[in-house]
Amino acid sequence: MDLAGYGWPMRVVLDSARCQGHNRCYAIAPEIFDVDEYGMAVLLHDGAVPTGLEDKATLAAANCPEFAIKVAGEKDGAER
C-alpha cells in the first residue's frame, strides 16, 4: 500500500521482537496501534500515521519502555 503523497506523511516502525506488550502505544494512540490476542502491538495502516495524529505517534514512541517504536519520515518509511 503506497500512501505517500496522499496525506500520510509520517510513519511509525514497530520492532516486534522488542515489543513485550506494555501496551503504552495502544493506550496513547489506538488510531495507529492495535494489539493482538496476546497483548502485543500491531500496526494499523501498515504504520502510516493519519494526518493530524503526528503528535500522538511521537508520544507513543516516546513512552515505549522497550524502545520498540520509531517514528520515520516519509522517506524512511518508503525505504523500509
Next chain:
Amino acid sequence: MTSIYGPVTDWATDFDHAEPDYNANAHEVWSELRGRCPIAHTDRYEGAWLPVTHEHVSQIAYDTEHFTSRSVVVTTYRPLAEAPVGNAPPISSDPPFHHGARRLLLPAFAPKAIEPMENGVRTLCRRLLSDIAEAAIAKGGIADAAVQYAQHIPVSVISMMLGFPAEDAELFRGFIHDIVEGVNVTVEQRFESFQRLGDYIERQVLDHVDNPRDDLTTFLLNAKIGDEPLSVGHVRGSIVLLLIAGIDTTWSAIGSSLLHLATHPDDRRRLVAEPALMPTAIEELLRVYAPVTMARLVSQDVEIGGCPMKVDDWVLLPFPAANVDPAAFERADEVLIDRAENRHIAFGLGIHRCLGSNLARLEVRVAVEEFLAAFPDFELAGEVTWSVGQIRGPRTVPVRINA
C-alpha cells in the same frame, strides 16, 4: 516474625531491603547509593546485590544468560526450585521454557480481555466508598485509604478470576505477608509459610477438579503446552503466582497514589478539575511510586558495573529506583502529573514484563477516579506505615475527608 539480622549499619555494604527503614525511606536510600556505589552489596541472605541506576537495572533485566529467575523473592536461603521452570511459572521461568508458559496466560491478561472488567471494578470501588463514607460519619470524617479501600480491590478481582472464595481475602493477605514480607526469617519459618499456602491451593485445585468452572484455575488444569498437559507443579505454581503477584502490588500502587493526592492538594485539585489527565497522571504515579522490585539469582559469573557477581548471588531489580534515576528522567524526583513522555519501567522490562500490567493499570485508574469522585477533598490525617520487602506501598493511609 522478627528478622534474623540486626539493624543496617551501612546501606552500601550491609543493605537489607526487608528492614522497615528501607521502604519508608527508599528514595533517600537510592539517592545516597546512586552517589556512592551505585551497586550496593550485603552479606545478608548469603550475599545479595542492589543496583539502583536505570542502566544497571535494565541491563540485568534483559540478561537471561547470566541471571536466572528461578526464584524472584530474596530470602535467607537458596530455594530448591530448578531452572528453567522454577516454583511459580512463568515469573520463575527462564528461556526457552518461559515462552510457552507465558504465552498460555497472556490472552487472559491482554487489553481486550481486561477492558470489559472496568464496570465490575468500578462497582466494587463504589461499594467500598459508600461503606467508607458511612463509617466516617461516626469518626469525624476520618478513614483509611489503604486499610478500608486499596487493599480490598485487587483481592476481590483476583479471587474472582481464579474462582476462589471472596471471603478468603484475609487469608490471601496473610499468605502474601508471609511470602513477600517474611523473608528474613529462619528456613523453618519460611517452609511453614509455603506449606500453609500450598495446602490452601491444593484444596482449591481439588474443588476445581470436582467442579470445573469458567475461571483461570480450571483453565490451567486443562491447559496444554503443545500436546503436553501442564505438570502438577506447574499448575500450582502458576496459581500461586497469580494469587500473590496481583494483590499487594496493586494494593500498594493504589495506596501510594492516594497518599500522594492526600499530601499534594494542587495535584488532587487539578485531577478533579481535569479528569482527562488521569491516564497520564496514573503513569507518573506508577513511575515514582512503582511498587515492585524483582530479583534474580546469578547463574553464570558476570561483572556488572565493576561488581563481580558470582553464581548463586541474589540480585535485586528495583524498578522503582530505576524510575527515579536522574540519568534516565528529567526532574526525576518530582511528580509531574502531566508528564507526557514517560518511559517508566514500573512493570519491568524484557520477557518478564508484568503479566497483569493491563489489569493493574485498570484497577489503579478506576480506584483513583472513583475515590476522587466520592471524596474530591481529603488530606493526610495521621501516620503512614509502609510494607516490608520487595513490594513497596503504604499499609496505612489515614485521611480526613472534608465535606
